[in-house]
Structure formats: structure tokens, C-alpha cells
Amino acid sequence: MPTSTFFALPSERRERLVREAIAEFSERTYAEASLSQIARRSRIPKGSFYQYFEDKLDLYRWLVTDEAPRHKRDFVGAARRTGEFWADLESFIERGMAFLVEWPPRIPRRAKMSGGCTRPSAKPGSSSCGLSWRAG
DSSP: OOOHHHHHSOHHHHHHHHHHHHHHHHHSOTTTOOHHHHHHHHTOOHHHHHHHOSSHHHHHHHIIIIIHHHHHHHHHTTSOOOSOHHHHHHHHHHHHHHHHHHOGGGSOTTEEOOTTOOOOOSSTTOEETTEEEOOO
16 A cells, blocks of 8 residues: 555645556556556656555555545546436446546556455466456
8 A cells, every 4th residue: 555655745746656557557467567667657766666655566456446446436426416316327327437438547457356356467367366357
């Protein structure tokens, strides 16, 4: 999980790191993703990265279990609520679909998390402790 140093960063720098980490994991498998690339893309020294996260797995785990679901909740939570079940359901579904269309780079697309898995597998088609891989 992120350190207190990460949360103490200026919001613009923190958001840039998160945005670029998500982009890196969205474009490559976990095994192919590179902390060096994330550091370069987010314009932070690679050594500083370790003040924010323990390692690549720590960053990935946080993105999949905390950050991506938070973005989804924020986006879908903006659905209008009228008190009318079918209208609210329709709005909720529309917001959910819009999230998938508008924010695909915001979600590590190759991983589907279930349960408490924290160890990604690098091989497409394999499954490891509830984390299944699929073509993105």
C-alpha cells in the first residue's frame, strides 16, 4: 500500500504517477510492465518511487484493489437518482457503460481481480489465486 510520503505529494504529482502507472499496466502485462517506464512517464526519479511503494507488486495491488474501484465508484456514483426504480437502474447502467468507454486506460485491463489475490501471473490464460488473465 502507498506510504504516507506518497499521500503527502502535491496532488498533481500524485495523480500523474497514478495515471502513468495505470497506463503502463493497461498497455502491458504485469510481467512486462516496468517501474523504470512508470518513473520516466510520470517524471519522477526511479529511486523516489520506493519512497511511495515497496515494489511493482505493491503499486499494482493498490491500483487494482483500491484506486480503480474508487474511480469507478466516483464515476458511477454520479448517476441520477429519481426514486423511480427503472429510471434509476437505466441511469446506473448508462453511467457504468460510459465509465467503461471513457476510462479504459484508467483500469489495468488485463487483470480481473477476485477474492484476495495479490500475486499476478504473467502467462495469458493462466490463473493464480483468483487473478485470471484475459486478452485486453
